[in-house]
Amino acid sequence: MAGRAGLSERYVREWLGALVTGGIVGYDPESRSYTLPAEHAACLTGGGSANLAPISLINALLAKTLGSVARAFQEGGGVPYDAFRPEFTDVLDASGRLAYDEGLVVGLVEGLLPLTGELPARLADGIQVADVGCGTGHTTNLMARAYPRSTFAGYDIIEDSIERARAEAAEYGLANASFEVLDVTRLRADPPLEAVFAFDAIHDQVDPATVLDRIHEALVPGGVFVMVDIKSSSSLEDNVGNPLAPWVYSVSTLHCMTVSLAHGGAGLGTAWGEQVARRMLAEAGFVDVEVHDVPGDPLNSVYVSRKPVA
Numbered sequence: 001m002a003g004r005a006g007l008s009e010r011y012v013r014e015w016l017g018a019l020v021t022g023g024i025v026g027y028d029p030e031s032r033s034y035t036l037p038a039e040h041a042a043c044l045t046g047g048g049s050a051n052l053a054p055i056s057l058i059n060a061l062l063a064k065t066l067g068s069v070a071r072a073f074q075e076g077g078g079v080p081y082d083a084f085r086p087e088f089t090d091v092l093d094a095s096g097r098l099a100y101d102e103g104l105v106v107g108l109v110e111g112l113l114p115l116t117g118e119l120p121a122r123l124a125d126g127i128q129v130a131d132v133g134c135g136t137g138h139t140t141n142l143m144a145r146a147y148p149r150s151t152f153a154g155y156d157i158i159e160d161s162i163e164r165a166r167a168e169a170a171e172y173g174l175a176n177a178s179f180e181v182l183d184v185t186r187l188r189a190d191p192p193l194e195a196v197f198a199f200d201a202i203h204d205q206v207d208p209a210t211v212l213d214r215i216h217e218a219l220v221p222g223g224v225f226v227m228v229d230i231k232s233s234s235s236l237e238d239n240v241g242n243p244l245a246p247w248v249y250s251v252s253t254l255h256c257m258t259v260s261l262a263h264g265g266a267g268l269g270t271a272w273g274e275q276v277a278r279r280m281l282a283e284a285g286f287v288d289v290e291v292h293d294v295p296g297d298p299l300n301s302v303y304v305s306r307k308p309v310a
């Protein structure tokens with residue numbers, strides 16, 4: 001294996017020791033051979049969204065700021081978004097892109113949007129839409145490509161993410177997608193929006209309550225807010241047994257919570273959970289809150305809510 005990969009045999013053997021004892025790779029002591037079961041290979045190889053390997057890049061990135069987080073354990077405060085740049089843009093893009101392309105069973109447009117009721121039909125007719133905390137804007141661009149009559153605006157505070165989003169919109173030849181560096185606590189209510197999306201972008205906000213208020217204010221009566229966020233309970237005890245929960249809490253400690261606390265924020269944490277999310281949506285004035293599982297995606301829930309008509 002080392003020979004085929006052009007790697008040092010001693011390192012590969014030590015690494016395999018970890019994978020065998022971790023139950024990822026099988027080992028036959030008689031033949032001293034290693035096997036990767038097909039069902040494990042499905043989650044660790046290939047260019048599809050089932051390959052979890054790109055997500056593991058987050059672990060390497062977050063290790064770089066470990067010292068600063070350790071200081072925050074002692075002194076309080078946190079580590080700001082800027083400390084994770086410039087690598088953050090690429091790592092986040094790599095971890096989300098495939099899921100939006102063809103994960104969630106068949107991708108964002110065909111897998112997730114149908115969970116939002118009549119929204120696909122309204123998008124097809126042509127409406128004003130915002131994608132808050134859009135990162136590299138892949139979600140915005142995918143929707144803009146699928147719904148040419150609608151107009152999409154993506155907002156993020158990170159400049160290099162917005163540049164990447166604009167470049168992709170140009171590559172797709174989109175005239176109906178635009179991107180702006182904007183702190184969405186200042187989201188504008190003009191022109192009024194008929195739909196707002198937030199993909200994995202509420203729980204790490206410094207001031208999530210204000211962001212939800214602004215989204216509510218920017219929507220027309222009857223407008224729809226679609227929030228894709230981590231699937232968890234707000235009660236720790238309910239998350240015991242969820243195999244993804246240790247990773248979710250760890251990423252929170254090392255990134256999502258600390259970026260919020262760095263600015264004296266709410267520090268909701270990645271596992272803020274459905275109960276808190278429902279309470280905060282209600283406090284911002286949203287009604288008809290529905291929470292859906294995403295087929296094929298154990299990590300996220302889709303919250304669909306509305307601004308009341310009257």
Ligand SMILES: C[S@@+](CC[C@H](N)C(=O)[O-])C[C@H]1O[C@@H](n2cnc3c(N)ncnc32)[C@H](O)[C@@H]1O
Pocket residue numbers: 081092093096132133134135136139155156157158161182183184185198199200201204205206
């Ligand atoms: C976890 S990332 C998700 C990015 C993207 N939606 C995705 O799914 O790949 C959260 C994003 O929210 C952005 N963000 C955080 N606070 C923000 C704020 N107040 N205004 C605008 N963007 C914000 C971050 O810069 C980051 O790109």
